[in-house]
Amino acid sequence: VQLVESGGGSVQAGGSLRLACAASGYTYSRYCWGWFRQAPGKERDRVASIDINGRTSHADSVRGRFTIAQDNGKNRLYLQMNNLKPEDNAMYYCAADPLAPRRCSSSGCYCSPRQDSYWGKGTQVTVSS
Numbered sequence: 001v002q003l004v005e006s007g008g009g010s011v012q013a014g015g016s017l018r019l020a021c022a023a024s025g026y027t028y029s030r031y032c033w034g035w036f037r038q039a040p041g042k043e044r045d046r047v048a049s050i051d052i053n054g055r056t057s058h059a060d061s062v063r064g065r066f067t068i069a070q071d072n073g074k075n076r077l078y079l080q081m082n083n084l085k086p087e088d089n090a091m092y093y094c095a096a097d098p099l100a101p102r103r104c105s106s107s108g109c110y111c112s113p114r115q116d117s118y119w120g121k122g123t124q125v126t127v128s129s
Contacts, residue, residue: 008123021094
């Protein structure tokens, strides 16, 4: 599976961006899909994910501002980001995993692609205050 992210850029706080992930080379019919981000000097964190049944989950830090969506007909994954904040500055990665484990937190349960699954190379998002 090959994943290519696009749509990153520089915006002012309060602005919006839509990231896209183009997928090709499928061998499985159903995957867990996710968006992750990594800021300099920090760990890579899950932003949002969508499971094989189409259920979505968003991290607490972005819930209400970001929305993950999928277009199976176009093999695209999207992340609509509204009301961006400087703390959203990061490299954003798309990931896919046919065997993603299900994890649960106080905010609910979600699938999360593993580190050794399929990942894109990332797209940079820069938010200025």
